[in-house]
Amino acid sequence: MHTAPTIITLDQLAARLHALAATDLSRPQDRSRILATLADKLDAARDTILATASEETALTIDELIPEFTRTTATLRLFATRTLSDTTFRTHHDPAPQSPATSIGPPHDLLSRLMPLGLVAVFGASNFPLAYGVCGGDTASAFAAGCPVIIKEHPAHPRAGQLLASLAHDANTPLLYLRDTAPNNAAANALIDHPLVRAIGFTGSTAAGLAIDARARTRMSPLARPDPIPVFAEMGSCNVIVIRAHALRTRFEQIxxxxxxxxxxxxxxxxxAPGVIICEELADTCNADAFYTAFAQILAQSPPRRMLAPNVATNFHNALTQTLTLPGIFAHTPLATDSQRTAHITPPLAIRAAWNTFDHNTAWQELFGPAVLITGGSLPALLANPRLFPPxxxxxLIADPSDHDEHWQPLIARAAAAAGRVIFNGVPTGVRVSEAMNHTGSAPACNAPHTTxxxxxxxxxxxxxxxxxxASEPRDK
Incomplete structure (x- = not known):
């Protein structure tokens, strides 16, 4: 049992990391037990976790319940998968009985995936559970055989410390670093520490790219280059294209x-949806009708406090940039001064002309309750090289009658930019399964070959x- 406190400060980091990095997770049974026990500990504290996370983030209990369920289910799924050789791509090529059939020397070869070592996790502001202390990055690192150190997120420190305490009770190889020092000192200390061998990050593009750049150029104590991999999930615009026939026949539902x-x-x-594009034919103006109906639905939803002050500030700054673009000619009411002071904002629909999207700013992630709505013909959309940014x-929302000569080129453009292409659905809601691919081309994700x-x-x-x-010494 780990008796030392799991929650540490920056001045304790060096001494505690050595013991953490030395944790032996080589036995799959140990990893599986840790993951299953942690899920049980979270279940036992469910109500306290939900209440604490809701108080800190302004997310409702109803919004957090599915996230909690996903978190514990992922831990249990990985507890099973860490026992499987298939997970680690284990493959044995015995020495051929006839050496002449071997391409190269007739060696006996056994390959498998091996853990990198200590992983530093920078959790997300918006998912304090599924991308927090005991979330997917931590669960997958444990399953791989890697101990974890968490960098506290300032948006929900009480929830983070509660989860870290429960992880301690589950006897997990985890430390939780308080983020109380100025100037990103905690983050930089983790990136630079030679015992940290990989980093998981979920957050803004600017922060993710800065972490990646620092990790690529770090040096070892022996003054040798010592880059480490960073797996960063960052900003995403999430474009939605609605074909004309689908919008005509399913307008209200869509x-x-x-x-x-x-x-x-x-x-x-x-x-979250970022840009909605309505296909327009010669005799239609679908974007105007869609904007009007969409705005009416948003008007029924009251303004809400955002996750954290910095999230609200960043949202309003990005929104201000967007609203100054040419071609923005309508939007629903903005936050009042008093609402902005309280980090509250109403949901927003923004009506934009297609020429607005000749500017890169129109495709930026706003990360908040706002979406741009525009329209155009399919040839015009496909002619814009900025369509479907990373x-x-x-x-893609379409009926069979929309599957014309533009349909396959549209799918190809979407698949070239996104890690997941959705047909006749919504982008929110991510199933945890073998086939799920939660990534995208850079800079939505800096490692698009991973999930x-x-x-x-x-x-x-x-x-x-x-x-x-390797079998020879054992056989002898």
Whole structure:
């Protein structure tokens, strides 16, 4: 049992990291037990966790319940997967009985994924549970055989410390670093520490790229280059294209579903709708009708406090930049001065002309309850090289009669930019499964060949190793 406190300060970091990094997680049974026990500890403290996270983030209990369920279910899923050789791509090529058939020397080869070592996790502001202390990055690192140190998120320190205490009770190889020092000192100390061998990050593009850059250029105590991998899930615009026939036949359903997708968690999701494009034919003006109906739904939802003061400030700064773009000609009411002071904002629909999207700023993530609505013909959309910027998702809403000569090029453009292409659905809501791909092309994610969700997330914290003729010493 770990008797030392799990929650530490910056001046305790050096002494405590050595013991943490030395934790032996080589036995799959130990890893599985840790993950399952942690899930049980969280379940036992469910109501306290939900209440604490809600008080700090202004997310409702109803919004946090599915996140809590996802967190514990992921821990139990990984507890099972860490026992499987398939998870670690274990493969044995015995020495061929006829050496002449071997391409190269006839060695006996055994390969598998091996843990990288100590992982530093920078959790998210918007998902204090699923991307927090005991969230997907931590669970996948444990499953890989890596101990974890968490950098406290200032948006929910009480929830973070509560989860860290429960992780301590579950006897997990985890430390929780308080973020009380100025000038990003805690973050920089983790990035630079030679015992840290990989980093998981969920947050803004600016912060994620800064962490990645620092990790790439760090030096070892021996003054040798010592870069480490960073797996950063960052900003995402999440473009939605609605084909003309689908909008005509399912107008109310599509409008309601997309509005609810934006309103969930007050738009503070990495997969929230960012730009909605209505296909327009020669005799239609679908974007105007859609904007009007969408705005009416948003008007029924009251203003809400945002996750944290810095989240509200960043949202309003990005919104101000967007509203100064050419071609913005309508929007729903903005936050009042008193609301902004209290970090409260109403949900927003912004009507934009298609030429607005000749500017990169129009495609930026606002990270809040706001969406841009525009329209245009499919040839005009496909002619814009900025269509589908790097994102976690791209959504295509269409009926069979919309599957014309533009349909396959549209799918190809979406798949080239996004890690997940959604058909006739909404971008929010991420299933945790083997086939899920929660990533995107850079800079939505700096490692587009990986996923932050599902069992394949375990592979991020591993590297392949081949053991050649390893059976010989054992046989002798």
């Amino acid at each position: 409008t309601r579903d997309l509005a609810n997708s934006l309103l969930t968690r007050h738009g503070q999701q990495c997969t 994102s976690l998702t791209a959504t 932050a969700v599902g069992p394949r997330a375990i592979e991020r914290w591993c590297r392949p190793v081949t053991f050649q003729n």
